[in-house]
Amino acid sequence: MFNSVFTILLLGCIVAICWVLGHRIKQLPLRRIPGPRSISLLTGNYKQLFHVAAGPFHEKITKTYGRVIRLTGFLGDTQLMISDPMALAFMLVKEQDAFEEPLWFTESNRHIFGSSLLATMGSHHRKQRKLLNPAFSGKNLCSITPLFQSLTRQVECILYAKVSSGPQEVDILDLLGRLALEAIAQAGLGYTFGSLSGEENQFGLAIKEYLPTMSKLSMWRTVFPLVSWAGPSRLLRLVAAALPWQNLHDLIRVTDTMHRSARKVYEEKKSLLLKGDEATVCQTGEGKDIISILLKANMSASEDARLPDEEIIAQMGTLVFAGTDTTSSATARLLHVLALHPEEQERLRQELITAWASGDQDELSYDVLVGLPYLDAICRETMRLYPPATLLNRVCRQDISVPLSQPITTSQGPLSSIFIPKSTGIILHISAINCDRSIWGADAQEWKPDRWLAPLPESVKEAHIPGIYSNTLTFNGGGRACIGFKFAQLEMKVVLALLIKSFRFSISNKEEVFWRFGVISTPSVKGSHRVKPELPLIVERLRTDNI
Ligand code: HEM
Numbered sequence: 001m002f003n004s005v006f007t008i009l010l011l012g013c014i015v016a017i018c019w020v021l022g023h024r025i026k027q028l029p030l031r032r033i034p035g036p037r038s039i040s041l042l043t044g045n046y047k048q049l050f051h052v053a054a055g056p057f058h059e060k061i062t063k064t065y066g067r068v069i070r071l072t073g074f075l076g077d078t079q080l081m082i083s084d085p086m087a088l089a090f091m092l093v094k095e096q097d098a099f100e101e102p103l104w105f106t107e108s109n110r111h112i113f114g115s116s117l118l119a120t121m122g123s124h125h126r127k128q129r130k131l132l133n134p135a136f137s138g139k140n141l142c143s144i145t146p147l148f149q150s151l152t153r154q155v156e157c158i159l160y161a162k163v164s165s166g167p168q169e170v171d172i173l174d175l176l177g178r179l180a181l182e183a184i185a186q187a188g189l190g191y192t193f194g195s196l197s198g199e200e201n202q203f204g205l206a207i208k209e210y211l212p213t214m215s216k217l218s219m220w221r222t223v224f225p226l227v228s229w230a231g232p233s234r235l236l237r238l239v240a241a242a243l244p245w246q247n248l249h250d251l252i253r254v255t256d257t258m259h260r261s262a263r264k265v266y267e268e269k270k271s272l273l274l275k276g277d278e279a280t281v282c283q284t285g286e287g288k289d290i291i292s293i294l295l296k297a298n299m300s301a302s303e304d305a306r307l308p309d310e311e312i313i314a315q316m317g318t319l320v321f322a323g324t325d326t327t328s329s330a331t332a333r334l335l336h337v338l339a340l341h342p343e344e345q346e347r348l349r350q351e352l353i354t355a356w357a358s359g360d361q362d363e364l365s366y367d368v369l370v371g372l373p374y375l376d377a378i379c380r381e382t383m384r385l386y387p388p389a390t391l392l393n394r395v396c397r398q399d400i401s402v403p404l405s406q407p408i409t410t411s412q413g414p415l416s417s418i419f420i421p422k423s424t425g426i427i428l429h430i431s432a433i434n435c436d437r438s439i440w441g442a443d444a445q446e447w448k449p450d451r452w453l454a455p456l457p458e459s460v461k462e463a464h465i466p467g468i469y470s471n472t473l474t475f476n477g478g479g480r481a482c483i484g485f486k487f488a489q490l491e492m493k494v495v496l497a498l499l500i501k502s503f504r505f506s507i508s509n510k511e512e513v514f515w516r517f518g519v520i521s522t523p524s525v526k527g528s529h530r531v532k533p534e535l536p537l538i539v540e541r542l543r544t545d546n547i
Contacts, residue, residue, distance in 0.1 A: 020075065026399075026421040027078040032410040033418065035070030035081075036061055044072030049427075052516040058390070062432045068408050068418065071427070079425040080418075081391075083432035085439070086405035087418075089466040091394065091426065092478035097122055099394045099426060101480070107224040111233060112214075112255050114314025117483065118322065126479060131307055132315065135293040136483055141490050142366040143288045144187045148494040149363055151186065154196045155179050156498055159539060167540035169508050173332045173523060173533055176495070180328040181207065181320070183491055188319045190289030191265050203261035206254050207320055213254050216247045262316040266309065269295055290487075291316055319484070325520045327488045329388040331495050332523055332535045336513060337382050337447060338496075339505040339537050344449060348374055349542075352501045369493050377452035379492055380470045384434045385447050387474040388520050392428040396420045405463070430473040439463045504540040511536050 038044045048057045049071065061069050067084035082088065091099040100106075100121050110119035117128055134140075155175050162170055178195040181204065185193040193204025200208070227236060240248050269292055294315070298306055338345040351374045359368055370376070399422050407414040420426070437444045439459050443451075456471065466477035468485060475482035482488070499505075507513075512526040513535060522533035 023421070023423055024076060024078075027424060029419060030070060030078045030080065030421075030424070032412050033068060033070040033080070033408065033415075034065045034410065035072075036065070038072035038076070041076070043074060044076065046073060050517070052518065053514075054517040055390075055515070058429070058431065058517075062429065066408060067406070067432070067436075068404065069429075073425060077425065079427060080420065081427040081429050083429040083436065084404050084406070085433060085463045085465050087402045088428065088433065088473070088477070089464060090402050091428075092466050092476065092480075095400065096478050096480070098396060098398050098400050100397055102393050102395045102425065103225040104222045105393065107228045108221040109318070111224060111228070111236075112251075113317040113321070114259070115311050116314035116318035118318050119314070127305065128307060128311065128315075129479065129483070131297055131301060131305060132294060132483060134297060135290045136486060138486060140288065140290070140293060141486050145366040145369065145490065145494065146363060147187055147288075148183060148491055149498065151179055151182055151196065152494050152498045155495075156502055158196070159499070159503060160541060163503070163539050163541050167504075167538050169510075169536050170539045171534045172335055172505070172537050172539070173328065173535035176331045176335075176535075177324070177328040179495070180324045180331070180491070183327070184320050184323040186289065187487070188290045188323060189262075189265060189316055190269065190292050201261075202257055203265075206257035206261065207317075207324070209250075209254050210258065210321065211325065213247065213250045217251060258317045259313070262313050266291070266295075266313050266316065270309075273299065290319065322482075323484050323487065325522075326388050326482075327491055329520050329522060330383065330488065331492050333386045333388070333515075333521075334378065334382050334492060334496060335499070335505050335537060336523065336535060337386070338378070338500065339507050341447070342506065344378070345500065345505065348378055348496070349500050351375060352497055355497075356501060364494075364497055366490070369490070369497060372493075372497075373453060374449065375493055375496060377449040378496070379489060380452045380472075381447055381449040383474045384440075384470065384472045385445070386515075386521070387430050387434060387472070389474075390429075390431040390517065390521065392430065392476065394426040394428060396422060396424045396426060398422050428473065428476075430476075433465060434472045434474065436463075439465070502542055504542055506538045506540070508536050508538055 036045055036048070039048065040046075048054065051057070061081070062083065067082065068087070069081040071079045071081055073079045082091070101118075106119050106121060109116065113119065115124075117125065117132070120128060155178075158175060159170065162168055181193055182195045185191050185195070185204070191203070192201075193207065194200045195204055195208075230236065237252065240252060273292075273295060291312070294312060298312060338348065351372055355364060355368055355372055359365065399419070401417045401419050403417045404415070407416040408418075433439070435444045440451075441457055441459070452470075460471050463471070465471045465473065467473040467475065468477050468481040469475045469489075475485040475488075511528075513523050514526040515521050515523050516533070523535040524530070524533050525536065528534075
């Protein structure tokens, strides 16, 4: 028995070593592409690339090597970092199936959330998108605008209480995080996590615990594809539960709670719908939440287009996960940038005060909100210069030549397309294309909302950037683009429309804010050893209640 296990392991190692060697040989032509020197035999450039203070390194290599950069990954693996617009359009739109999410990403998401958008590929992924897309339409978002406003009013009340006796330093990220979580709970699932009322339920607590728990195991995500081949999920769970590994047990507990709670919410909705009781389908949101819309669409879809219940339940955790930290990072960045630019903050306030004065006292309609030019310019400029996710991963799934909009100089002369061998890792460099000087102009790296109030330079149109939002890649492009980008934009606009009208935000003199690089950028205080992200801003109440 021992001998045969040993032989299988040995054979497995030999196959793996042969595969790695073969792959390295196929990758040899990529070595002529310029890039920084590897600093470690084991981890290549990873430590420089994924360090919390990696922003300046990303800028430096972009400035030095341009739009296609050769990098070194684990054990000498060659990877490419790309911000060339034509190459990105080719990878994200034209040949999307040849450039998919890495297997570690989809497989770990499948074990954690189930077969949702973050875990499926190709035609399976397209089928899910087809059913989900209509739930995120402008019409549906229009009807959840009052909900966003009522949630932001709760944040307003919390802030009023904190600063009633004068300007105070407040960790605004904490409030924005709770708001983003509750917004996706109520508008996304038609449920409440109790995040703003301080009465968090099990589901809300599990969602909050998920990321810190997962981050303790993040380096193990890469082994998920191997684990998946080892046996069915149930068996793997039993084995995992028997291992003496507390972090893994915590992850299982958290994901089980998320699943149980999502299933309960789903089943209640479904049974009400089957009874024809649409009015009480949701605890909140009056049946306009994304999952209720999806559930109704699924029930009336043809057999081929319909998704199994399990796949709808899997979307619930996924939407909460994908829509919370991204949006709270974005709204926090908006308030931080406005605190750094008091004149622009005041100009925005004047636009908002006029809008509030000319309409209904209690609410701004969806049309008014999306039509405010300076508010829109501020959102676009902030999302261009400071995308919450600055890098995205892809893996090339076949040998393929990728065209470039400008030839690159290599050790063997210029190249106007690059041949990428199968299984090569690609890093899509969002911030580099969003701030490319030859596209956006010499002031590309400055925050200038006014650029959106005049026609954009011809170079922006000519670049044909494949992003779904504002000629940027902030929400990505192609078939895996962010499904919630309109949801996020609306939430950001509602938050600014209410908070900037009622409060002045300024920079704390005591603490300097530093944005950490990560899957999602997060603010923290320079020199602080606190692990939890935070954004301390001075908040002052303004007397604009009579508008
Ligand atoms: C400012 C806020 C947001 C930003 C910057 C953002 C950004 C992104 C990006 C860059 C992707 C592509 C990921 C990749 O290709 O690997 C993505 C995907 C996704 N986003 Fe967002 N997102 C935001 C808010 C939201 C919200 C509010 C929701 C849900 C309501 C959401 C749901 C999703 C989902 C489900 C995907 C996966 C789509 C797919 O694979 O088909 N996001 N997002």
